[in-house]
Amino acid sequence: xxxxxxxxANTFARLASExxxxxxxxxxxxxxxxxxxxxxxxxxxxxxxxxxELGVPFSDPMAxxxxxxxxxxxxxxxxxGLNDVLAYVGEFRKTNQMxxxxxxxxxxxxxxxxxxxxAERASTAGVDGVLVVDYPPExxxxxxxxxxxxxxxxxxxxxxxxxxxxxxxxxxAARGYIYYVSLKGVSGAANIDTSDVELMIAKIxxxxxxxxxxxxGIRDGDTARRISRFxxxxxxxxxxxxxxxxxxxxxxxxxxxxxxxDIRKKMDS
Amino acid sequence: MQMxxxxxxxxxxxxxxxxxxxxxxxxxxQAALLALTIEYEKAKADPAFAAEIQYELKxxxxxxxxxxxxxxxxxxxxxxxIYLKREDLNHTGAHxxxxxxxxxxxxxxxxxxxxxxxxxxGQHGVATATVAARYGMECVVYMGSEDIRRQAQNVxxxxxxxxxxxxxxxxxxxxxxALNEAMRDWVTNVETTFYIIGTVAGPHPYPMMVRDFNxxxxxxxxxxxxxxxxxxxxxxxxxxxxxxxxxxxxxDYIPDRNVRLIGVEAGGDGVATGRHAASLTAGSPGILxxxxxxxxxxxxxxxxxxxxxxxxxxxxxxxxxxxxxxxxKRAEYVAIxxxxxxxxxxxxxxxxxxxxxxxxxxxxxxxxxxxPGMARDKxxxxxLSGRGDKDMATxxxxxxxxxxxxx
Numbered sequence: 001x002x003x004x005x006x007x008x009a010n011t012f013a014r015l016a017s018e019x020x021x022x023x024x025x026x027x028x029x030x031x032x033x034x035x036x037x038x039x040x041x042x043x044x045x046x047x048x049x050x051x052x053e054l055g056v057p058f059s060d061p062m063a064x065x066x067x068x069x070x071x072x073x074x075x076x077x078x079x080x081g082l083n084d085v086l087a088y089v090g091e092f093r094k095t096n097q098m099x100x101x102x103x104x105x106x107x108x109x110x111x112x113x114x115x116x117x118x119a120e121r122a123s124t125a126g127v128d129g130v131l132v133v134d135y136p137p138e139x140x141x142x143x144x145x146x147x148x149x150x151x152x153x154x155x156x157x158x159x160x161x162x163x164x165x166x167x168x169x170x171x172x173a174a175r176g177y178i179y180y181v182s183l184k185g186v187s188g189a190a191n192i193d194t195s196d197v198e199l200m201i202a203k204i205x206x207x208x209x210x211x212x213x214x215x216x217g218i219r220d221g222d223t224a225r226r227i228s229r230f231x232x233x234x235x236x237x238x239x240x241x242x243x244x245x246x247x248x249x250x251x252x253x254x255x256x257x258x259x260x261x262d263i264r265k266k267m268d269s
Numbered sequence: 270m271q272m273x274x275x276x277x278x279x280x281x282x283x284x285x286x287x288x289x290x291x292x293x294x295x296x297x298x299q300a301a302l303l304a305l306t307i308e309y310e311k312a313k314a315d316p317a318f319a320a321e322i323q324y325e326l327k328x329x330x331x332x333x334x335x336x337x338x339x340x341x342x343x344x345x346x347x348x349x350x351i352y353l354k355r356e357d358l359n360h361t362g363a364h365x366x367x368x369x370x371x372x373x374x375x376x377x378x379x380x381x382x383x384x385x386x387x388x389x390x391g392q393h394g395v396a397t398a399t400v401a402a403r404y405g406m407e408c409v410v411y412m413g414s415e416d417i418r419r420q421a422q423n424v425x426x427x428x429x430x431x432x433x434x435x436x437x438x439x440x441x442x443x444x445x446x447a448l449n450e451a452m453r454d455w456v457t458n459v460e461t462t463f464y465i466i467g468t469v470a471g472p473h474p475y476p477m478m479v480r481d482f483n484x485x486x487x488x489x490x491x492x493x494x495x496x497x498x499x500x501x502x503x504x505x506x507x508x509x510x511x512x513x514x515x516x517x518x519x520x521d522y523i524p525d526r527n528v529r530l531i532g533v534e535a536g537g538d539g540v541a542t543g544r545h546a547a548s549l550t551a552g553s554p555g556i557l558x559x560x561x562x563x564x565x566x567x568x569x570x571x572x573x574x575x576x577x578x579x580x581x582x583x584x585x586x587x588x589x590x591x592x593x594x595x596x597x598k599r600a601e602y603v604a605i606x607x608x609x610x611x612x613x614x615x616x617x618x619x620x621x622x623x624x625x626x627x628x629x630x631x632x633x634x635x636x637x638x639x640x641p642g643m644a645r646d647k648x649x650x651x652x653l654s655g656r657g658d659k660d661m662a663t664x665x666x667x668x669x670x671x672x673x674x675x676x
Contacts, residue, residue, distance in 0.1 A: 057571075060446075060449050060558070062452045062453065063452075076571065079569075081568070082569060107293055108555045108571075108572075109569060109571070111555050112568070134295060134556060136296065138292065139292060158296055162300065163300055181295075184297060184460075185457040186453045
């Protein structure tokens, strides 16, 4: 493999040397309005985000709870599509060449654009990884090949229901990091049981050297701190979107900055 | 091509019909779908399972359903003879119950005491609530709030049968959103819950399983038609939303290349207006609800709101096997618009004394369209997939300009 070391790998290597864990916020591109997305990405980095997961709006987000569904619907009202999302990443990259950006979403917008076209445009824009909820490894050999060629990491999910065989399969296909879905349910559901999560992370880490992040159901700094004792990254999504829902357009970015700064502080303490 | 049809053996082990179908779902559901696939294969190989289903279909559903020669209608049209497969005479009034009986049995085998379903027009919801009552299971049905408004009578039927009907307020508040919400429930309660999908879509093994359970329709026709006319029909017609009644009647006819298979989609206000639900006629391939198939989508790959006078056809996707039958040209797909379906509805009411579901009226309309151009000894077999009692309010509202229709 002659792939260059990715921004994602660099980020985890740097964090490991600093004995810190990655904080990965998720926001939907174009929510609450398209103008906010790029400033919001910069603000999240300022507040301590190590990697940004940027949601690609989709009309039928089957694996997401009501909070992320609403964020998708708001973005779609502005007509935000995959091309726009790539443009936001390009804009962000003008002043930030350090922080990895992972696009997270569903298969159909990529299918529609065409895999090769997407890979080229994403690479040009400065995208580092893609996480497609409804492309499991069995159905995404083409995606993996195309993204590998473009130097983009394909990130896969594991869940509490993943069998040992599937952990093996997903670990073999995964690039960048593995995203462990911490509960049986949709994004933003009830609080998680960290001891169950710890057990599963140990099983996954026995199969892979890749970093393992945990998401779904992490709602505060204390949970993030507990998770970061045994996981390499903490993903927070619905909680951030809810924070913006209670804010005005003028205060949304500031509120997210405060929330993330607080979580970062607790994770590093 | 003939050999290909005779050896027709789809889907493959991973649920693919050529490039269509598959398992495009989040990791959390992978284990449940694998368990379901294994259990279904075991059940299929178990004669006791087949016997149990056969008993239920005969004594509870009322099978076999008859085939009826619509003589007056055929004479009026002056061409091919139209025969109707009377799925409207089943218990609960549609073909949907063939599938819910099968899946409920499977749920019992797997020890699941809670079943969930999505529904559009409410026919699948009613059929699920019915079998849940019959087998003493908890039942939750997801239904778009827009459909709840349109199909109040079926909502009440489900409640009478003891089901909980959950209104879905997201997206377009119709069938596709109900399916999203049912999937979310399943992800959350995957260990205790069996998801009874109502059409030949969704991730593998659903398209195969729902087809198999409905294929009793075509199997009966294979023996009934020769008994009635001494041969098989020249064409079989069925409406296609997700496509379960069509796959049910098509499946056993696939090897017989002498029989044309014609799927009739919902043309809504007309395919050219963009307000329709004809995904095979006017859509393009993509991924939705766990499978690759034809979808009605925009340039960004977002699913577009569909339109049809019949809630049961108001779906932006279609079963992956139909996508495959279209591409391989084994089946033809056409669209019938709202007005044509309504006209066929009224004509069947008055010439034959049969009130068809608006969904099935689309298939009747296509038969009425092509029959006059065919010789009198040609035979069209139409799957009359459901009865129209549920559609009274819609028909009354939409037929105010039709002469002679009571207001």
